[in-house]
Amino acid sequence: MRLFRWFSVGPVPTAYDLRRLGWQLLVDEQSSGRDVAHAQLGRLYDLPMPQWLSLAGANQTQRKWMMMIDVPESQDRARLLRLGFGDAVGHGPSLDEIESRVLRLLQYAEALPRYRQHGAVRLDLLARDAFVAGRAVGLHPREFALLWRLTEQPGEPVGTPELLYDVWRLSFRPETNSLAVHLSRLRAKLRTAGVDGLVETLPGGNYRLCGPGREAATPSTAEFALDDYTRLREEPVPALAGMQDHTAWT
Numbered sequence: 726m727r728l729f730r731w732f733s734v735g736p737v738p739t740a741y742d743l744r745r746l747g748w749q750l751l752v753d754e755q756s757s758g759r760d761v762a763h764a765q766l767g768r769l770y771d772l773p774m775p776q777w778l779s780l781a782g783a784n785q786t787q788r789k790w791m792m793m794i795d796v797p798e799s800q801d802r803a804r805l806l807r808l809g810f811g812d813a814v815g816h817g818p819s820l821d822e823i824e825s826r827v828l829r830l831l832q833y834a835e836a837l838p839r840y841r842q843h844g845a846v847r848l849d850l851l852a853r854d855a856f857v858a859g860r861a862v863g864l865h866p867r868e869f870a871l872l873w874r875l876t877e878q879p880g881e882p883v884g885t886p887e888l889l890y891d892v893w894r895l896s897f898r899p900e901t902n903s904l905a906v907h908l909s910r911l912r913a914k915l916r917t918a919g920v921d922g923l924v925e926t927l928p929g930g931n932y933r934l935c936g937p938g939r940e941a942a943t944p945s946t947a948e949f950a951l952d953d954y955t956r957l958r959e960e961p962v963p964a965l966a967g968m969q970d971h972t973a974w975t
Contacts, residue, residue, distance in 0.1 A: 726749050727743070727747070727748045727749065728748065728749050728750075728751055728763035728764075729743050729748050729749075729750060729751065729763055729764045729765070729766055729827065730750070730751045730752075730763055730764070730765045730766070731750065731765075731766055731767060732765050732766070732767040732772075732776075732791070733767035733768045733771035733772055734771050734772070734773065735771060737750065737766075738768075740820065741766060741794060741820065741823055742820075743766075743820070743823065743824060743827065745820060746820065746821075746824055748824075751763055763790070763831075764790060764791075764792065764811075764827045764830055764831055764834075765790050765791045765792070766791075766792045766794060766823075766827070767791070767792075767793060767794065768793075768794050768795045769793045769794070769795065769796050769801075769805075769813075770795065779866075787850065787851060787853060788808065788809040788810045788811065789809060789810075789811045789830075789833070789834045790811055790830070790831075790834045790851065791810050791811050792810070792811055792812040792813070792814070792823075792826060792827060792830055793805050793810055793812070793813040793814070794814055794818070794823070795814075795815070795816050796813050796814065796815060797815050797816050799815075801813075802814070802815065811830040811833065811834060812826050812829075812830050814826065838850070839851055841873065841876050843876050843879060843923075843934065844920070844923075845857050845858070845919070845920055846862075846872075846915070846920055846923070848869070848872065848873055848876065850873070853866055853869045854869060855869065855872060855915070855918075857915075857918040857919055857920055858919075860918065862914050862915065862917075862918045863914060864911065864914060865907070865910065867892060867893075867907050868907055868910055868911040868914065870891075870892045871888060871892055871907055871908060871911055872911060872924075872934075874887075874888060874891050874892060875924065875932060875933070875934040876934055878934070879934045880933065880934065880935070881933065882927050882931035882932065882933050883931060883932050883933065884929075884930065884931050885898065885904060885930040885931070885932075886898065888904060888932065889904065908924060908926075908932065911924060912924055922935060923935055
């Protein structure tokens, strides 16, 4: 069964409803954490501002499953692709074209790694959560991103500047303790899940993932350029002009 989700506000437009071609539509509660691969479609200009900010700041692997529809300007489609969205198309594509693009998107996205295992903890990039004995830990997106980053170098120290850049896309150290707060919450949730002492604080502001670990799949090392991300925020698409990101440091 071919599955898809519509993530914009309102029902799926008839012109883009893959159910007409035999696909099954998933609602949010069905698609969350689901192991079966499914494409995610939406109209850029139907997204509320908080949802757009969440998508733009999401993990790049998650965006690879998403197609933005009805993006008329070529430069805006290019920016969305640079941000890591699976596809971006203009006005008026036929349903057959949408299906062909979605099938290609799924083929490409499924080739990307989704899981990583570290001891008893299993990370799922699509669900953006950690699982212990099959139960979700309930991580905030930033907490998940921090844990994922630390599992890239299990047993090795990772500096604060690296975490700030890789998780928050910051090349400077802000005058806040948000990193420490997120790490503290991450530790508390892992402890509640029965995994204590996994994240260690080292002298000099470094952090390390303790315990034996192995990778079920190595994540892509390709990241979108910081200047492209900044440009989208400073020169947003027309429907989002004037938008400011008040959630970037949450």
